[in-house]
Structure formats: C-alpha cells, structure tokens
Amino acid sequence: MKNFREEQINFTTEPCINQYWEKDVNVDGIDITFHYWKRKKGYKGYTGKEGILKVVGIKEGKKKRITSVWSVNLGEEHCIELMVSKFEEI
Secondary structure (H helix, E strand, O other), X not given: OEEEEEEEOOOOOXXXXXXXXXXXXXXXXXXXXXXXXXXXXXXXXXXXXXXXXXXXXXXXXXXXXXXXXXXXXXXXXXXXXXXXXXXXXX
C-alpha cells in the first residue's frame, strides 16, 4: 500500500469519508498500478468492500489506462489480463 489518504466527500450532517491507496505489481515487464478506494468504517455508506477506481500500466515509457467500471469490477486478475493485452497491440 502506498499514498494512503482520506478525503471527506460531502459536508452534510453525516460525513462520508473515503480512503484511497495504490498497489503496484509488475507483470511481463509492465508496471501496473491499481488505484483503490473504500468508505471509512463508521461513516455513512460503509460496506467494508474496497473497489478499484482505475488501473494504469506503463511499459517502455508508454502509458495505458483502464477506467471502465465493468472492467475494474471484475477484479485484479481481469485487469492484469486486459492490461497485458493492451500492450500486445503495440
């Protein structure tokens, strides 16, 4: 985990605080960063589940992103496969 931070997303009587962090992996020479978020325990909307906001891959100075809600909801393995296939097209 790196770059952990918390942000309040609204200023109502019931605060919603999101937590954000990043996870790095390297697959087939591609540096992949998963950007995660989760609602803080004890705050409005807390489910205990973490989600992926976006995935960024860098190989040889070229950058690709995955921001599709459908793709990121399928999890890390799917995103890794998709990212590897994006760089095979080059």
